Amino acid sequence: MKKLNILQIIIPVAIALLFTGAYIAHLDFGMLSSFGWSTISMICPLGALMALLAAKMLVPRAVIALVVAIVLMVIFGRAFCAWVCPVPVMQKFRDLVARITKEGITSGSSSKKALNDSTDVTDAVDASADVAVAADVAVDADVDADVASDKVVAVQETVDETLAVKGAGELQAGAYSSCAKKRGAAIDSRHIILGGSVLTALVFGFPVFCLICPIGLTFASIFLVVNLFGSGDVTWTVVVVPLLLVVEIVFFRKWCSRFCPLSAFMSLSGKLGRFFRPKINDTTCRETTTGEACGICGNVCPVMIDPRHPDVSPAAISECTRCLACAKSCPTQSIKIPIWSSKDELLQKTTPLPPEDKQ
Amino acid sequence: MKENELPDKEKEPEIDQGMDTSGGDSAISSKNQSVEGITRRSLVTGVGGTVALCALGGVRFAGTTPLVRPPGGQDFERLTAACIRCEKCVEVCPRHVVKPAHIEHGILGMRTPTLNFDRDWCNWCEEENNGHPLCVEVCPTEALSLPEGAEQETTILGIAELDSSVCLAYLDLSCRFCYDACPFEAIHLDENHRPSIITEKCNGCGACEAVCVVFENASISADAKERAVMIRALDEDGKIVNGLPGGGMTS
Secondary structure: OHHHHHHHHHHHHHHHHHHHHHHHOOOOOEEOOEEEEOOEEEEOHHHHHHHHHHHOOOOHHHHHHHHHHHHHHHHHOOHHHHHOOOHHHHHHHHHHHHHHHHHHHHOOOOHHHHHHHHHHHHHHHHHOHHHHHHHHHHHHOOOOHHHHHHHHHHHHHHOOHHHHHHHHHHHHHHHHOOOOOOEOOEOOHHHHHHHHHHHHHHHHOOOHHHHOOHHHHHHHHHHHHHHHHHHOOOOOHHHHHHHHHHHHHHHOOOHHHHHOHHHHHHHHHHOOOOEOOOEEOOOOOHHHHHOOOOOHHHHHOOOOOOOOOOOOOOEOHHHOOOOOHHHHHOOOOOEEOOOEOOHHHHOOOOOOOOHHHOO | OOHHHHHHHHHOHHHHHHHOOOOOHHHHOOOOOOEOOEOHHHHHHHHHHHHHHHHHHHHHHOOOOOOOOOOOOOOHHHHHHHOOOOOHHHHHOOOOOEEEOOHHHOOOOOOOEEEOOOOOOOOOOHHHHOOOOHHHHHOOOOOOOOOOOOOOOOOOOOEEEEOOOOOHHHHOOOOOHHHHHOOOOOEEEOOOOOEEEOOOOOOOOOHHHHHOOOOOOOOOOOOOOOOOEEEEOEOOOOOEOOOOOOOOOEO
16 A cells, blocks of 8 residues: 555656656657657647647547547546546645644644654554554545544544444445435536536637646646756746646645546546456455455545445446555455456445445 | 535545544435536536636637747647647757747747747758758647648748847947858848848748857947847738837848
C-alpha cells in the first residue's frame, strides 16, 4: 500500500521531469497534451476531439491519435488518472500541507510534531491490518484529507478495530443501498462538462477547455519557468498560468470526480471494455469463505468502488483507476486484475452480508 | 424525499465511510435523491462548469493583437482553432525562434506559437530539414500547416520596419549587419550606406532583426526601446500592426 502510493507519486513526477528535461534539451518529446517523437504524436483525446471540431476539418494524425487513445481508454479505463496524471500528485501535496497546518493550529503543537504523529500512525498501520484499513481510508480518501489526520488520531485512540471495519461496512450498505445510480453509472457533472467542452469548442471555434486544463497548465507552468530563466522570456503568463493552476488545485478539491472531462471521457470509454478489472476469487475471499464482514477492498478504494458488493458500491466499476489498492490490501490476496473478465464474472452476485450487517 | 439532506450526503461520503463507527442510522439512511439518474448537485455543478466555459469562450470576441507566426500559422482562425497549446513547435525549433505567445497579446492566443527573433531567425529549417519547417511537420493537429507548394520567399510572416532614429547607420556609424544578413536582398543601401526596407521583397524571416546591434551599442542609441529593424505582424489587410508612428524607412 505504502509502496504503491509512493509509486503513484514517483511515476507522474518522473514523467514531468522527463518532459521538462526534453524541453530544455529541445528533444521534441512534447508534453502530456501531445507527446511522441517527431511527426508521430499521441495527442490528448479531448484536445484532439476539440481541435477537430473547432477547426471543422479532418486532420488524419489527430483522428488516428483519437482512435488510438479511445482504444487505450477502453482497455485501461482511468488508469491514466492513477499512474500518469500530475493533478492527483498536486492534490496529495495540497492535502499534506493542509494536514500539517491544520494539526499545527488545532493541537497547538508544531508542524514537526504533527508530522511525527503521522509517521507513528503510519507505522501502526503497517503493524495492524485492520487499523490499516481505517487509517488508509482516512489518509487516502481521495479528497478532504485535510481532516484525515484528525481521523487517523481518532481511529488510533478510540476505535475498536473490528467495530471500525464493521461500522464502515454497515454504513456503506445503509447509505448507498438505496442509491438510484452510482457514480460513473449515471451522468454526473463531469459528463456535462465533457459535453460542454466539446460544445464550446464547436461554438467558439477554439478548444476552450485547453485554456484551463490543469494537466496542460502544469506543463505550461514548467515550460514558462524554463523559458523565463532559459531565454529571458518575461511575461505575465508566467504568473497567471501557475496561479490558475493553484486555484484549480486548492479550490476545486474534487476536480477529478466532479469537473475533469477527461476523467469522464475515460470512464465512459472504459465501460465499453472489461479489461483489467479487479476480480475477487470467491474460493479464498474472507467474506465468502467465513461469512465474516470484511469490506477492506471497498474501504481502501480511492474512488469508492466496492468490488465485493457491486450492488451497494458508491461508484461503478468503470471508475476504476487500476491503482491496485484493493488487490494489495486484501487480507487473503483474493483480488486479481485479469486481462479480461467475462460479463458473468462482473455481474457476480453479492455475497449475502452476515445477518447483523443487513439492513 | 429528504431533498435537503442531499448536499451533505453528496459532499462528504468519504468521511462518513471511514469514520462513522457508531451507527448514526438516521443520518445515513436518507435516500440519495436522484432525478433520472443525475443528482441535482451534479446537474448544477456540470451546468455551472459549462457556463463558465462559455464565458471563457467569450475571449473569442475580446480582440487580439496580430503576431508574427511561424510558417503555416498565418491563418489566425485556423491556428487558434486547432492549436491545443502543446508547444511541440516551440520545442522542436532548432533555432529557438518559436515561442509561446504571451497573455499580454490576448487570452485567446495565449501559448499559441509566435516568432521571436532576439537570437536567431527563421529559414524554414534549411539545413536541419531541407527547407521543410519542423514546427509545421510536428504539429499534431495541423494548426501550423502550409499550403501545397508554399515557398519561403513568398510566405509572408511579417514585414521588417526600420527605425532611422536609432539605426546606427543613420548615425553615420556605417553599420550594415542587416543588409548583409538579409537572404532575400530586401534591404537597400543608399549612397550613404544607409539601409532601407524593400517591403515587396521582405517576407519577415527575421534575419535582419536577429543581427541588429542597437542594444549592444546602447550607449550610442540610448533611446532605443527595441532594435532598429523589427519584424512587424500584419493584419488581415496586410497592413503593419503596431508599427512606428511615422512608418519605417522604405525604398
